[in-house]
Amino acid sequence: MRRLISSGSPFEAAGGYSRAVVDGEWVFVAGTTGFDYAAMTISDDPAEQTRQAPDLRSAAADYTTHCAVCHGTAGRGDGPAAKGLTPPPADLTDADRMGQHSVFGL
Numbered sequence: 001m002r003r004l005i006s007s008g009s010p011f012e013a014a015g016g017y018s019r020a021v022v023d024g025e026w027v028f029v030a031g032t033t034g035f036d037y038a039a040m041t042i043s044d045d046p047a048e049q050t051r052q053a054p055d056l057r058s059a060a061a062d063y064t065t066h067c068a069v070c071h072g073t074a075g076r077g078d079g080p081a082a083k084g085l086t087p088p089p090a091d092l093t094d095a096d097r098m099g100q101h102s103v104f105g106l
């Protein structure tokens with residue numbers, strides 16, 4: 001099943017693309033801008049912009065450190081700190097709910 005993920009940018013409608021397309025087990029990401037959010041700037045040099053694209057290599061460790069305590073190691077909302085929370089932590093494996101979000105809007 002193919003699913004389009006929008007960043008909410010007006011450029012997507014104007015340019016006819018999605019920030020990401022989920023197709024089966026694959027996620028195709030397009031249109032990363034290389035915006036430097038620390039400095040709130042973007043380079044005029046495309047090569048420099050690619051170096052500023054988000055680096056997702058640390059994502060798994062970040063999730064374990066900051067999110068798993070509530071969302072669980074597999075993302076099902078069943079971490080040890082989830083007990084008694086109202087509302088309960090979201091099930092991050094719920095594709096319908098998560099499909100409503102942009103990866104840039106988390």
Ligand code: HEC
Pocket residue numbers: 063066067068069070071081085086087088089090092097098106
């Ligand atoms: C202290 C517990 C706790 C931690 C830690 C936590 N969350 Fe959550 N998260 C929740 C709860 C509770 C909800 C449900 C909120 C709701 O339904 O209004 C939630 C909801 C979400 C949602 C769904 C939002 C939506 O509107 O559908 C996402 C995505 C999410 N969390 C991601 C993360 C990420 C990524 C981290 C780590 C960087 C994280 N959470 C850390 C408790 C937590």
